[in-house]
Amino acid sequence: MAELSPPLPAAPLVHLPPNIVLQPPLSRRGHGPGIIIFVPASYAKFQKQNDTLDPEPLQKWAEEGYAVVRISFDKNEGAASKAVTERFNKAIDALLALPECELAIGAKEYEHLNIVGVREVKKDKVGIIIYGSRADYAPDFDDGLWDMTADQWALIGGIVVYDNWDLDTKNIVLYQLSKNIPEVEYPKETHHLSQVYTYPGTSSAGFIFPGHPDFKISSAGVAHTRALAFLKKYLGGPYFDLEKIWEEHTFFEFGDRSVERTMATMVQEPYVNHVPTMTGGIGRGQLTNFYRDHFIFSNPADTELELISRTVGVDRIIDEFIISLTHDREIDWLLPGIPPTNKPIRIPFTSVVNIRGDRLCHEHISWDQATVLVQLGLMPEYLPFPYALPGGKLPGPGKRFEYRVPAAGAETAAKLRDERAVESNSVLGFGVESAVREVDDS
Structure with a gap:
């Protein structure tokens, strides 16, 4: 009888109009801190073009153990400034109402924000990640984001961005920029804590997003690890053994x-x-x-x-x-x-x-x-060397060169375990004279 495979972690998406999606954690632990990710609506097409194993950010961060809210914004959306604040509050409400989200906010302290579902749990901060460039959003998008109240900003533990946003906030920011984005200026209040990384082999803020024409999987992998370390530090986890x-x-x-x-x-x-x-x-x-x-x-x-x-x-x-x-x-x-x-x-x-x-x-x-x-005795000590030696020397008539294969046997494992088990640099004494020999070409 075939062994039954243990089920993968599963948690259904929750759609919260307009353009808000909640994904509970997809870790085996099943609970974790909350993050809010902003994604340009135009990026929806890129996920359909994704032919890598790198999942879209909503799934990837949920697999990292976070409760994730994705908020999408249309570039041509009117009154974007007001929409930012409204959707941010809906995102916070959704996280607070989610049993799997470790988010604690005192009801009395934030009751004027009309936040529902307050619980006494472990964490008291959420993270924010803004995907895409400033050009991917409506012109007044950043006005709404950075003009939120002090109480709203107090909920945010750290921010990750992929463009040189003009941030007017006391929050700690991680800037992850392509080579084509001008050098960032730190907010005065947090310049000693905020971090900037530049990725020379990238050409736009889309380098992090799978399916985007400018997606670069190597840079995206490094950037994700840095963002993860940053958010874990300022959100208090999640930490796994x-x-x-x-x-x-x-x-x-x-x-x-x-x-x-x-x-x-x-x-x-x-x-x-x-x-x-x-x-x-x-x-x-x-x-x-x-x-x-x-x-x-x-x-x-x-x-x-x-x-x-x-x-x-x-x-x-x-x-x-x-x-x-x-x-x-x-x-x-x-x-x-x-x-x-x-x-x-x-x-x-x-x-x-x-x-x-x-x-x-x-x-x-x-x-x-x-x-x-x-x-295993499957590697000869010498193999053919089909090139001229230094100075242009060629093998004589009916002859050929062979080189001594620079490989060792079980002593490689012995030297890894104990550096003194095998003498170092013994192969360096070969030289051309002893490493290459002339033999009959038969």
């Missing part, structure tokens, strides 16, 4: 050997990339098939992982570790198509694991494939 999340995932992979439970630790559309062999999977369906058919049940019974070092960031873990195993079967993901040699191998690995909220988003796994082949 990333090490436990990663160790849970690896237990289901190597210990429990359960495809379903392994996939349940991951976001809706994850991916895995084993860099040297380019094996893995992109998206839930493909990755599930890969885990089932080529990874979880392909690993030898004696497979062991030895952790050497670990770095934990705001949304990712970087591990150095050694995998030890016996090549007693075809290991698709590591040595695709190579029959078992029954030789033991020890391989230094590096993994960069991105975690979104309390679920894995993607894994980049790297190792030196040459050391694997050396240990």
Whole structure:
């Protein structure tokens, strides 16, 4: 009987006219602080053009563990200034009424704002993210936003923007700007706390938005991590135990050997990339098939992982570790198509694991494939060198050059564990004279 897959976190969207959508958290924890994101109405078409695994901001921030309200504004919308204030108040009301939102506001202190559903919980701030450029909004949009009352601004813990907005606020701001946006001037009250990052390889504020013509996935990934660190700091979370999340995932992979439970630790559309062999999977369906058919049940019974070092960031873990195993079967993901040699191998690995909220988003796994082949006796000590040597020297008639392959075996793992186990720089003594030889071309 097939194992039932644990369900993914689910919470239905709530539509609050006009142009307001509420998304409860999509983390396994199921509750978290509130954020309000402003998105130009014109950006709706970009999500339909999105062919990456990077979801639209509403879903992405909900997967990070936030209760999210998205407010859309039309560029030609009349009386935008008034609409900003009205929709902001509706967004706050919606967050306060949501049981999954950790937002506490004293009823007496803010009763004049006509905020409903006040509860006594943990947090007392919301975050704001403004996507798009100033040109994507109505001309008086910023007037409404920055002219809100002091009590309204008191609800905001931090602001993330992607254009050089002329902010007249005492709130802490994170500016994430493309290379074409002029240098920003900090608000006087918060210049020592506000932050500015510029992304040289980008061409507009759309670099962060998946599906936008100027979307740049590498810059968008870095910008998202910075925005996440910023909001966690000023909203008080949400914080997750990333090490436990990663160790849970690896237990289901190597210990429990359960495809379903392994996939349940991951976001809706994850991916895995084993860099040297380019094996893995992109998206839930493909990755599930890969885990089932080529990874979880392909690993030898004696497979062991030895952790050497670990770095934990705001949304990712970087591990150095050694995998030890016996090549007693075809290991698709590591040595695709190579029959078992029954030789033991020890391989230094590096993994960069991105975690979104309390679920894995993607894994980049790297190792030196040459050391694997050396240990299995599948890498010759010398290989053909089809070039002239320095000075233009060519091999003689009936001869060819060979070079000594600069790769080592199990000693690479030994040196990762203990830097003194193997002498450093032994390969540097080769030189052209000893690293290249002339042999019969037969």
